[in-house]
Amino acid sequence: MTDLQNAKNIVRGFHAALATATPDTVADVLGQVTGADYVWRGMHPFDQQSGAADVARVFWAPLLTSLTRLQRREDIFFAGLNEIDGETSTWVVSMGHLAGLFDAPWLGIPPTGKMVFLRYCEFHRVAGGKIVETALFCDIPHLMIQAGQDPFPPQTAAHLVQPGPIGHDGLLYDANDPATGAATLAAINAMISDLGTWGLGLPLEDELARTWNDDMIWWGPAGIGATYTIERYAKQHSGPFRAGFTERSKTRHLCRMAEGHFGGFFGWPNFTAVATGGFMGLPATGKPGEFRVIDIYRRDGDKLAENWVFIDVLHYLNTQGLDVLGRMKAGLRT
Template sequence: MTDLQREKTLVRACHDAIAAAGPDSIAGVLARFTAPGWQWRGMHPWHEQHGPAAVAAQFWQPFLTAFTRVQRRPDIFIAGLNEIDGFQGRWVVQMGHLMGLFDRPWLGIPPTHRIAMLRFAEFNRVEDDRIVETALFVDIPHLMMQAGHNPFPPQTGAQLVHPGPATHDGLCYEPQDPVRSAAALAAIDALVANPRASVLGISETERLHRVWHDDMIWWGPSGIGASYTIERYLRQHAAPFGAALMDGYRFNGHLCRMAEGDFGGYFGWPNLTLTNSGGFMGLPAGPGQADMRVVDLYRVADGKLAENWIFIDLLHWCAQQGLDVLGRMAAVAGGGG
């Protein structure tokens, strides 16, 4: 059993300090908790940044200017060793919402002057009592929808709120049973390694039943939506995805994959490279291959996957195909920021 409580304490202290910061003080706060060469990965339009000053200028200062009285409302908090690098890297992962009053334009999205919820998943690698690497995924299309501007045609799944675990036990602030942690990681690994149905000589439904509970919940990102049960997941996501995006499909692997307790997940940069042949999310065909950066977080029960929260950098994926979602938003809404 590896004790990761020190890493958890550091990340929680960083989050508390960010919550108390404003646009003018956030750079100093980040510098207290991160290494000078801190590698930060964010979604489009921020992409990769290095060092606390750059991260503050590119993400946090504009965000804290647009949103006031920000609260961090986590649903999952776990720590673990990274399977991808031979269980060397020490990672702390949090998922939930950043809630605030959306009072000024952000990324061209007009303010609502009401409560707004920004979905997020954040992976932090800690080394020598400093955060040295971060991946922060936020659901920008979900925020756009809250402001009354849906950037995509009708979704394949349901567009709803994105709640935390049905079991309400995702905040693993204390050490978890290492046997349960290993079992959760094994269930996630089984999904990653699960061959295609055509290779196994079985139906896609049978293949998914090997790794998923029948009443699984797939909390997809805004623009795709959520699905409940294997049958509806196949109909509402897997089938449309497979029909439109399997040409030139390539799995690029993950940068981090870990688990603690009954929860775990991974992210890649990018996870997938594929060609959009048209139709998925109501979008036209793309000009060639495009990358997908993806986060998947899971709840495991009895050795199978029960819930799955997904973040995809859809704006980056669209930009590679010539669609500037934020530029179009700014032009239509007359926003700034």
């Protein structure tokens, strides 16, 4: 538990330094807190970067230039040992929104001069007093929609600026009973086991009820949206998603862990599947597509109650031959 608290303090120190960074100083901020062989994984078009200087140049400096007066509005924060590598590595998770004034173009998205919210979630691996690995996913299409550049047909669920957990209790700055986190991880693993079958011979709603509370909320990414209750989740995402793909690979995660009533995972990619048509209103391609995903969960009782989902939709569409950012720059809709 001491190691987890030390890792949390390192990440919180990084966030504090980042809050006062400028485009010119952010490389130094990253350099002070990251290891020499720092690995960073981000959403398309950033993908994988190595070293503090490249991460600052490619992601942070342009973002700080475009979203001025940037502030972190954190909803969930926890740490844990990674189940995937036998609990030999320590990771810290932060999730919420990066809020700022959209004052200059970013990735070709035209500025509004107004306040915007960029959904984010990051996993940091901490070792030797440094951040040595990061996965940082942000919902770029969600920002596009706020800027009047909606690239998608109507979503199956609702487009929202998404709140944190219902109890406002997701900031686990202090230590927690390991048994509580173990129960959360067990609930997540039970859900993954059911999901991996894509069908237990049960009606979909009955299958979901094995691991989800009835009043669950699935906070999905832009292009899909958020949905509430098992019945609506089955109709507005899970059912359409399963109907739109075949040949789903096994789930592959780089990190999976929990603390308290919160837990989550990410993969690079989590899985692949072949599009048979319908997902996000798109036709069948017959091509396997990669799904890079971060999932964060809240457990209530012995089942899952909330799920914040970050899918690298732009990367998936790129694997299907659709360049969303390129079409936006050309004035075309997806």
